[in-house]
Amino acid sequence: MEALAIGEVAQRAGIRTSAIRYYESVDILPAPLRINGRRRYDSRVFDRLAIIQMAQQAGFTVSEIRALFNGFAEDTPAAERWQALARQKLVEVDALLLRTQAMKQLLEEKLLRCRCLTLDECARCIHDQGNGELLVPMKHFWK
Template identity: 55%
Template sequence: MKPLSIGQVAKRTGIRTSALRYYEEAGILPAPARVAGRRSYDPDVIRRIDILRFAQQAGFTLEEIKTLFRGFGTDTPLSTRWQRLAHTKLRELDEQAERIQRMRSALELSLKCGCVRIEECSLSPSSVSHANDGCRGSRCS
């Protein structure tokens, strides 16, 4: 297949040329060949960008994506790379989900507080774990 210019890659992928240059500088995309000083991309870069965008949608950071592309030995299959990174990301998401649930519980508990003065309110971090106890001030409902 014929090499692609940076503009052609941008048009096919919907990614700005500045982002493509950034991904190169960050080591996520391989540096393309230069012809008369202009970038000349191998058409395979389109597939790499598709994987990059998929990984971003899955919540991977650019550093994690860099690891996906370059952080394993060349003999490590892509599927093995994905599995290792995906398991780590799933653990992170589980931790984040627990944190979000604690935040939700705290906010829901705070909505029950009817205290007029801060001195009357008994909301505290322990209140979240004992949501039924909640606010015990004179204005709590």
């Protein structure tokens, strides 16, 4: 097996050495073999980095990526792991889409049509149009 230095891995993977160290520190990349105090990786590190990159692109957090690797029984097939995490992430994405749609509606239907000269006037309009309540409840914007 080839023993690669962290710089070689980073260059070939197109990431920074600090990212590799970070992945190790948060337990999504196993600690490598050390030779004379220096990290040495075998070529399997690229498989793990590819999985990490895909998970990040899908919006998974570090905790979720850690769960992908360490949160299942060792014999759990990869497909089952991805599907379980994907189902959970889709619930979050759907909620985010609802919040985003509400934001877009507020921007298009209210803020782009604003004709107020002062923010005090805006506040009165908001209260008048919303019967004293916010036009779009804040729960639509933040969890």
